[in-house]
Amino acid sequence: MARVLTPQAEDFPRWYQDVLAKAELAENGPVRGTMVIRPYGYALWERMQSEVDDRIKAAGARNAYFPLFIPESYLKREAQHVEGFSPELAVVTIGGGKELEEPVVVRPTSETIINASFAKWVQSYRDLPMLINQWANVVRWEMRPRLLLRTTEFLWQEGHTAHATEQDARDYAVRILRDVYEDFMVDVLALPVVVGRKTARERFAGATNTMTLELMTGDGKALQMGTSHELGQNFARAFDINFLTPSGEREFAWQTSWGSSTRMVGGLIMAHGDDAGLRVPPRLAPTQVAIIVVKAEATEAAARLSDELSSEGIRVELDDRADVPFGRRAVDWELKGVPLRVEVGPRDLAEDRVTLVRRLGGGKTPTPLAGVLDAVRVALVEDQVALYADAERARDARIVDVKTVDDAVEAAATGWARLPWSELGTEGEARLAERSVTVRCLVRADGSLPETGDEPDVLAYCARAY
């Protein structure tokens, strides 16, 4: 069979580009760093949106929408924030045919403009907590773009909250990290993310604490899949978000922000993909089962089966393109990573059966027509679990415990290095950075989150990152 994709072992970045093109996921836009998300790539994103949105709403936040354009002066109100984002800004200087008096920035993130609204909306402790989320596009001018992973424009959700106490803000930032992001990534994306705390060096510009979910990609690098920040009172001071306490005093609010983006689509591809293409976890898959008409005379039976599975809540697509060679279509469904194929051909039908093909493992099982629904249900559950186990095994096999900076750099050539933060420290971190290795996060030995950046006995996960 002709080679469809560059093998991962030969050239992983090339494999990634091949998958994006062949599975029709995304391509470059005309302006440097921008991307077109094609329908199948977007269908993956829509499923992610739906699952994340449900969890965000369950955590009590409500969606709203804030302007794309931010006055340049707003960005400057929080010193670290403007310093962090200035080099990446896109600036509109002409509007309606005229030079603007004050240039406007295309949002790189919305802390400033949302907090300007919070300053109006938050008056009393009764208004707190204020829990807002927005689905939007943001722009960060990107010098080394990579489709879906790092693009000048990307799609994301960004949550912004205000609380009466530091503890309440902290608890909420952790709740989002665990109940929204980790739950979604583990249970739906089947991705064994490592959840930890960023070092001061890697913190979000303007935050007092950044927590992160780090994914190991198929080539042993790290990808930051989502972050949840405590902002302390930094933005509350900059935008004067204060509230009347029950005892009649005025206090600044405590805040959080948190985000996840279309980068998750890239992470999904990079962690689960293999040499035949994507492997999409059943719970996420826009199409869980492709029902393939092998020859035209099987169309009616295939359509009946498709209706039967659909009516049971399974996401099915009927491929009745009998005029396209069967082999080409089979390769296409493999490329797209659809968990199950049901091949419906006249020879099988004569014996009242079809052939069930699993993307995971590739096993082909002749299945009686009456047993398809049950077989599909079982396979979808099994393969969700198996994909997670696969990714976890691959991850754990590539995490190496080391003691020195040199050993960490060596380990990061093919995987992640893990070492005690007390032995590395900010000085070791700087030396790693010179060699393009970063501390992805700090985690306690028992997997829980450190309360501060200099807790003893925490482990640092170090890797090259996308």
Next chain:
Amino acid sequence: MARVLTPQAEDFPRWYQDVLAKAELAENGPVRGTMVIRPYGYALWERMQSEVDDRIKAAGARNAYFPLFIPESYLKREAQHVEGFSPELAVVTIGGGKELEEPVVVRPTSETIINASFAKWVQSYRDLPMLINQWANVVRWEMRPRLLLRTTEFLWQEGHTAHATEQDARDYAVRILRDVYEDFMVDVLALPVVVGRKTARERFAGATNTMTLELMTGDGKALQMGTSHELGQNFARAFDINFLTPSGEREFAWQTSWGSSTRMVGGLIMAHGDDAGLRVPPRLAPTQVAIIVVKAEATEAAARLSDELSSEGIRVELDDRADVPFGRRAVDWELKGVPLRVEVGPRDLAEDRVTLVRRLGGGKTPTPLAGVLDAVRVALVEDQVALYADAERARDARIVDVKTVDDAVEAAATGWARLPWSELGTEGEARLAERSVTVRCLVRADGSLPETGDEPDVLAYCARAY
């Protein structure tokens, strides 16, 4: 009771501003013409998105995403298109700290950038029809902004399709107009839109035919709620979208585009609102029933009722803020236009009943606890129908059949004028325009769509427009 809103009859635009503020729907952003859509306004939009998206998918189109930034040169490829949009563009001249070699335009609409992709994706007749939709923000620099109706940035969906024949493109543009937009606006929004064809003067920049859905607002003006365009081969020529026919020739594709936006939220408010606030049709309502705890001791019973209705698929919100005065909460739910309130108080509960209050008509009905579910179901159905009938009655009462331009201008002071297009003509249309009255659309006497712009016996609907 204190006056919450300026009465409509006193000052309609002021009433509109009052509703937006008091019902917490939307407010101005810091950059001129931009808006913040607050959670309740956004919840209305999310429900609209969900209903429109279902219908778009049922019509066979798939969602995708294209870049916000368009090279300036792209806009110039279609002559009428660039002429139409040039005065409204926002232009990014600085990116990543540097002056850009070619400025980029923030999309005012995406025909150009999407068709650049279509040119790559469409090769053979087998690739047609290509049916794509995108949910996105767009920017048109607005000199006289009005929240939700005409803003510098707004949210919308825009569909873009390519077809093998002119007839197929035409049929699809009509299908979207009728099966997506009209069906949604009539059945879900309960709005009696007038569906017709735009005159050449009012056509979309680059289209060969624009069809529209026009709404009468509470002050007798017109609001364009959605449009569906035939683009002929204009963009296909400009972007070289050609395909191989079955007989081996190369032909340019025939195209359509169509859109609906957050303006629909404004239309909903302006057509259904009354002096007490919004009136949201039950099928749209994010909250169909507000269950109000009159006094704290009724909380448990109210929560049980809330769970019961929720589990039956009714969208319920429990208002258990027993420490906020009951009257203020009742006014708030009225303002927000929630179709039904169920007031749960200890005195009623002692007799195993609650009080059902309808936003439409304001009737209060003591209802036995065991009968609430049925009563709610009936009221939701009845009030959906009644809202449509109300709006239709109000619309028809304000449409005046006239014969002359002067009479049309006079009628347009308080409503719409209707007259034969053959008597008005492009010259009469120009004279109307001098007096701020436009031809909203052309419709055949039987309500069907004219096939051309100069068909005899078509009626012109004329009005002042938002």
